Amino acid sequence: MIFNRDSFSLKNKVALITGGAKGLGKYYAIALSIYGADIFVVSRKRDGWAEVQTAVEANGQQIAFLQQDITEPGAADKIVAAVIKQFGHLDILVNNAGMQLRNDVLDFKDEDWLKVIDLNLNASYFLAHAAAKVMAKQKSGKIINIGSMQSYRAGKFIFPYAASKHGILGLTRAYADALAPYHIQVNGLAPGYISTDMTKPLQEDPVRGPEIKGHIPSGEWGVPEELMGPMVFLASSASDYVTGVMLPVDGGYLLR
Template sequence: MTSTHQQTAFTNTNFRLDGKVAIVTGGASGLGFYYTKALLLSGAKVLVVSRKAEAWPTVKEFAQAVDGQVAFLKQDLTADLAPTTIVQTALANFGQIDILVNNAGLQRRHSWIDFPETDWDAIIQINLTAVYRLSQSVAKVMAPQHAGKIINIGSMQSFRAGKFISPYTASKHAIVGLTKAYADALAPDNIQVNALAPGYIDTPMTASLQADPKRNQEILAHIPAQHWGDPTELMGVIVFLASSAANYITGAVIPVDGGYLLR
């Protein structure tokens, strides 16, 4: 079989996303806001999808400051028509879809013996089923254009155990499997599917861990880089995976963890 791939010269513009359109779920707050900022800074237009609108003004202000274009959709990702609504909104606002960042997620903590089945269902629905359904819908748009990037967000729990967060761990292990399966299935359509796995990042969600002297020291002792990650340290990897510089990378799971998994 003869490949029809055409080689092109590499320049620094390979890292730019000018003219591209991205969807970021949960892209208005937490780490998702940093992914949105990174894409906007690199020239992409972004549809931010979230359940709440409180953080939208901050995102809009940032987009205006960098001359970026952003649109917003308030949407429950587990709703039956969510994938269709998201795709139609992106196309209505920007006319195309080139990048999908499946960032939105849910975590709840309980001991194994007390873990409510309702929490299991809620976590699997948002962390896995919604990712699968939206990826499938977006891929149907990307395949005819013979180009696209799907970036799933994993976790350290994509590799390790989490005895108080078993459904979260199950969902993040499954994200790795889904990433690899879709990477294989969509490769003939020139769609690359990869995952980013953040390590221990300094965010409001991890403030309680950092405030616990014993747990904080345990975590730091596990990180060769000797510090919690800053959210900005995830931005370059998102841009790279979304760009043409990563065209020959698919099915990869990239930890951004300061070496946490080494120990």
């Protein structure tokens, strides 16, 4: 392998991103399109579609959408088939869609456990499985699962979320081992505490806000743009000898 500027190029690649029109998923879509990938976004609602379409097309790339609940039975095969029909191949899967529900331990509802596990873990498994069948025939591919600080730490009010993100770490490692003979790399990206609209209440919490900020060595929350470079790296040939890794992008939060 020769390393040069093209090592980070995603030209002629197709990336499937779940939840890729809003939140951090939008930044992943834009980042991959900057480096030449065409984008396929699947989401349960159409929120954010116009904005991300404008951004991706401004980078000279194509984008397509599918409105689909990824937890429905058979959804994974349906989604991958739609990507192939639209673009002819699938090179990158970003399992980004997820949710978090919070409650005290004795009051946590069974149905909330099932909802979070189904979306955060089960859907990622089924999509990786469907994508791997296509990528194995190509003898190439990148699967990037989105983890969390809760891939490593406890979350005493977010039990299914913590369990699902620990599960994502294990799933990433197992798939990396199994798919390596097909030249498919499977890695994870674990965002730290990133400043978004969703985390704004946590930042402004008079107790947890200062606690979190004080735990980060830099003393600052991250911003979504700081995840874009690591995403491009994991999606590109520059990371061809990297597999089974969960890459924390956390400003050093896990050091303490």
